[in-house]
Amino acid sequence: AQSVTQLDSQVPVFEEAPVELRCNYSSSVSVYLFWYVQYPNQGLQLLLKYLSGSTLVKGINGFEAEFNKSQTSFHLRKPSVHISDTAEYFCAAHSSNTGKLIFGQGTTLQVKP
Amino acid sequence: GAGVSQSPSNKVTEKGKDVELRCDPISGHTALYWYRQSLGQGLEFLIYFQGNSAPDKSGLPSDRFSAERTGGSVSTLTIQRTQQEDSAVYLCASSAGPSGYTGELFFGEGSRLTVL
Numbered sequence: 001a002q003s004v005t006q007l008d009s010q011v012p013v014f015e016e017a018p019v020e021l022r023c024n025y026s027s028s029v030s031v032y033l034f035w036y037v038q039y040p041n042q043g044l045q046l047l048l049k050y051l052s053g054s055t056l057v058k059g060i061n062g063f064e065a066e067f068n069k070s071q072t073s074f075h076l077r078k079p080s081v082h083i084s085d086t087a088e089y090f091c092a093a094h095s096s097n098t099g100k101l102i103f104g105q106g107t108t109l110q111v112k113p
Numbered sequence: 114g115a116g117v118s119q120s121p122s123n124k125v126t127e128k129g130k131d132v133e134l135r136c137d138p139i140s141g142h143t144a145l146y147w148y149r150q151s152l153g154q155g156l157e158f159l160i161y162f163q164g165n166s167a168p169d170k171s172g173l174p175s176d177r178f179s180a181e182r183t184g185g186s187v188s189t190l191t192i193q194r195t196q197q198e199d200s201a202v203y204l205c206a207s208s209a210g211p212s213g214y215t216g217e218l219f220f221g222e223g224s225r226l227t228v229l
Contacts, residue, residue, distance in 0.1 A: 004154075004213075034217075036218075042222075043204075043220045043221060043222045044204070044206075044218075044220040046217045046218070049217065059224070090155065090156060100158060100161055100169055101146065101158070101161075102158060103148070103156035103158070103220060104154050104155055105154065105155035106154075106155045106156075111117065
């Protein structure tokens with residue numbers, strides 16, 4: 001069965017520090033991978049996606065993620081975070097077999113001054 | 114409309130009552146998803162529509178939950194005989210291509226359901 005695991009429920013970090021939010025997926029078929037962000041009291045929006053091609057994907061607001069097939073991971077990184085990056089981040093995997101987009105449990109990024 | 118529209122934005126109901134939640138997707142989007150977001154939980158997949166048909170209903174928590182989509186557009190999620198554990202934010206999303214191949218789901222603001 002397809003599943004997505006976000007290894008950290010909360011990640012506190014100081015402003016201007018680097019951050020990595022971890023995501024692992026399991027699937028017996030090829031997947032497309034996504035990171036979505038939910039700012040406080042707002043809806044979800046797409047941060048970045050991996051469909052094919054280069055395994056390093058760049059998204060909005062300076063975020064990037066690397067698809068690692070051998071480790072079945074899709075970790076999200078940013079070299080220097082801002083207070084405004086405080087939000088809930090969701091990793092998601094889509095299976096072309098099922099047409100279903102499955103989300104992880106979410107990681108709360110708390111950026112402190 | 115310009116985005117995915119959900120109504121009502123907030124609904125407070127008494128245990129045992131039925132509720133209907135509505136989703137109006139972006140015009141022309143063929144795929145429509147329903148998710149449930151509970152406090153401290155991730156996004157729980159409920160059901161997915163491609164056009165008017167639902168290839169995957171496996172996420173519906175019980176037979177009290179049902180959903181339909183008509184005209185390839187508006188979808189309604191119905192919860193019968195609501196229970197307190199149904200309290201959550203119900204999110205609707207739509208996408209342009211079949212099965213999300215285009216990559217992006219566009220989410221509505223959600224319907225917050227509180228069952229007293």
